[in-house]
Amino acid sequence: MRAFFIFLSKSKWLQSIFTNWSYAWKIASRFVAGTTLAESILVVKKVNAAGFVATLDHLGEQTESLSDAQTATEEIIDLIVAIKDNGVRSNVSIKLSQIGLVLDFEECKQNLKKIIEKAKQCDVFVRIDMEDSSLTDATLQLLYWAHSLYGGVGIVIQSYLFRSSNDVEELLNKGITMRLVKGAYKEPYSIAFKKKSDVDINYDLLTDKILKDPQVKNYEPFIEGIFPSFLGLGTHDDRRIKFGINLAKQLGLGKTQVEIQMLFGIRKDLQEKYVHSEYPVRLYIPYGIHWFPYFMRRLAERPANVWFFVSNFFHR
Numbered sequence: 656m657r658a659f660f661i662f663l664s665k666s667k668w669l670q671s672i673f674t675n676w677s678y679a680w681k682i683a684s685r686f687v688a689g690t691t692l693a694e695s696i697l698v699v700k701k702v703n704a705a706g707f708v709a710t711l712d713h714l715g716e717q718t719e720s721l722s723d724a725q726t727a728t729e730e731i732i733d734l735i736v737a738i739k740d741n742g743v744r745s746n747v748s749i750k751l752s753q754i755g756l757v758l759d760f761e762e763c764k765q766n767l768k769k770i771i772e773k774a775k776q777c778d779v780f781v782r783i784d785m786e787d788s789s790l791t792d793a794t795l796q797l798l799y800w801a802h803s804l805y806g807g808v809g810i811v812i813q814s815y816l817f818r819s820s821n822d823v824e825e826l827l828n829k830g831i832t833m834r835l836v837k838g839a840y841k842e843p844y845s846i847a848f849k850k851k852s853d854v855d856i857n858y859d860l861l862t863d864k865i866l867k868d869p870q871v872k873n874y875e876p877f878i879e880g881i882f883p884s885f886l887g888l889g890t891h892d893d894r895r896i897k898f899g900i901n902l903a904k905q906l907g908l909g910k911t912q913v914e915i916q917m918l919f920g921i922r923k924d925l926q927e928k929y930v931h932s933e934y935p936v937r938l939y940i941p942y943g944i945h946w947f948p949y950f951m952r953r954l955a956e957r958p959a960n961v962w963f964f965v966s967n968f969f970h971r
């Protein structure tokens with residue numbers, strides 16, 4: 656079922672049906688903060704008031720024309736300015752395929768440069784999300800280049816990929832901060848763990864590797880709240896969170912070294928459980944009109960979400 660929904664997430668035909676279907680938006684809006692920048696800033700103000708920090712994602716991926724990539728770049732720049740102007744405790748998460756990575760590497764690099772320059776000017780941190788494995792090498796290449804221009808850029812590492820341990824080593828060598836996730840795409844078993852238990856074991860191994868690196872202890876984010884802790888535990892799996900937090904405590908690491916990151920609208924019970932702990936909780940808050948692939952991945956992750964979608968349709 657997971658594979659099926661990830662396959663559907665790429666369908667432009669289904670995307671246009673869902674995007675114009677008010678019922679689908681009603682359900683999707685459990686996971687998406689709104690369609691406009693103004694709505695998303697309001698949500699960030701609310702979650703900040705409740706003790707959370709945030710990362711805002713202007714939804715969009717696999718952009719199909721360079722002019723759309725350019726428009727997306729400008730929208731991300733507007734978002735960075737809005738974070739600064741509103742004084743909210745949030746940074747941004749971006750996807751490189753949204754700003755042209757699958758179309759033209761050099762154009763994407765130029766778009767990324769514009770985003771990075773604005774982020775540097777506004778003191779806003781930029782997290783580069785990790786997409787499917789066809790883009791991993793190019794994403795890391797652009798990350799290393801962007802990080803050499805501005806230290807306030809970080810990346811996401813997926814524990815389902817065999818390669819991640821080596822990537823983590825390289826990132827540690829370069830002092831680049833990471834969000835660790837399990838991985839949301841359908842990958843071939845020649846390059847990714849098949850069993851969920853193996854993905855979980857690797858998640859803990861990678862957590863261990865990152866937190867035990869000597870430089871992590873001395874890491875201080877430039878601006879608390881906006882700049883993340885060195886490692887973001889990006890998961891709703893309480894066993895993974897507990898493992899990371901217990902290890903951090905044993906190693907004497909605090910809130911500048913480790914934070915918990917969860918998706919807006921998912922496991923609110925767990926969000927509440929940790930929000931007043933000694934480690935920050937950052938909510939990943941997506942907004943915008945291109946919510947379909949993001950929503951499909953959330954359905955793919957949990958059969959109960961599909962059931963909720965279908966059963967509510969018949970019980971309206």
Ligand SMILES: Cc1cc2nc3c(=O)[nH]c(=O)nc-3n(C[C@H](O)[C@H](O)[C@H](O)COP(=O)(O)OP(=O)(O)OC[C@H]3O[C@@H](n4cnc5c(N)ncnc54)[C@H](O)[C@@H]3O)c2cc1C
Binds near residue numbers: 811834954960
């Ligand atoms: C902040 C953040 C950023 C992310 N960024 C990326 C990225 O850049 N690239 C990438 O590939 N992936 C990303 N992901 C997604 C991630 O890879 C997983 O697909 C997703 O988090 C589900 O896995 P899990 O770690 O929560 O563990 P799981 O073992 O899948 O889930 C643990 C528990 O969480 C709950 N849960 C999980 N998913 C859902 C859901 N959709 N609806 C309702 N409940 C749910 C369930 O109670 C489940 O039992 C991100 C996740 C987070 C939290």
